[in-house]
Amino acid sequence: MNRRLILKLVVAAFASLPLALPAAAAEKVTVFAAASLKNALDAANAAWSKDSGNEATVSYAASSALAKQIEAAAPADLFISADLAWMDYVAEKKLIKDGTRVNLLGNRIVLVAPKDKASTVEIKEGFDLSGLVGDGKLAMGAVDSVPAGKYGKAALEKLGVWSSVEGKVAGAESVRAALALVSRGEAPYGIVYQTDAAADPGVAVVGTFPEDSHPPIIYPVAILSESKSAAAAAYLDFLKSDKAAPFFTEQGFTILK
Incomplete structure (x- = not known):
């Protein structure tokens, strides 16, 4: 077999191979x-x-x-x-x-408690949240900055109970941090989104705040x-x-x- 024929066969073999295109970089x-x-x-x-x-x-x-x-x-x-x-x-x-x-x-905001200590709470105007919290802390997002904390404060003000619990609030850096305080048993109650409560098996929802008690x-x-x-x-x-x-x-x- 002459050299020219060999070269043609090699070229034909490579030409039949599929082209390997570079994969597109992920965005x-x-x-x-x-x-x-x-x-x-x-x-x-x-x-x-x-x-x-x-x-x-x-x-x-x-x-x-x-x-x-x-x-x-x-x-x-x-x-x-x-x-x-x-x-x-x-x-x-x-x-x-x-x-x-x-x-x-x-979303909605709810009142949560540690799952093993949860009892239903009727959230209404003038309800005794301070008595429920007792000597403990009410876990919330920071009420001057964290949205869940702002919604919670608005609801408590509308229901006429903010002044009774203001001094018991443990303001957390985020709603998940507030949730963790309740889940770990470091606070007897907390105000979080209903979606957060659903994500943590260590807490139970004991009451849901009326939608008209806070901004949407x-x-x-x-x-x-x-x-x-x-x-x-x-x-x-x-x-x-x-x-x-x-x-x-x-x-x-x-x-x-």
Whole structure:
């Protein structure tokens, strides 16, 4: 066999091999989200990553802390707040992209107790919360900054019992931190979102606050103005989709979008 024929055979053999195309690099989305979203959002993100091949990384904390980090130029692509006020805060500073903000979820606040010491409490005007708490502490998110704490204080004021328990409040850095105080038995009662209570087997809901006792609990989401992620818009579309909805409703959120 001459050398020219050998060369032709080698070229033909290589030409028949499938071309190995480089895999597309996964896009990453960094999300700043209210601590109360953790269980639902972790599950939603796992589904999104599986379907899209992209990755969502979430930093969970109180909405107040996250808004301040965004103001300080912390790198993030989306912000999901547990109330309208902190989303308004970043919007007023021109830190979200126009046309991307949407009210995504709703929630309720409840009174919880350690599961092994739980008895039903009728939450109504003038109920004796101070007597229930006794010498212990009422665990809440910090009432001047953490959304769950602000909602809780508003409800207690409307029901006429805030002044009797104000001195017994243990203000936590986030609603999950307040939940942990009750779950560990360090506080006999706490005010948290119903979704947080559902996520912790160590507590039981002993009462639900009337919806008209506090402002509506709304979770807005928006893409941040400094986002460079090509997948941010697709991720937001996923959060608003029917496919994502069950991850939130299973944890007790209501869908608003």
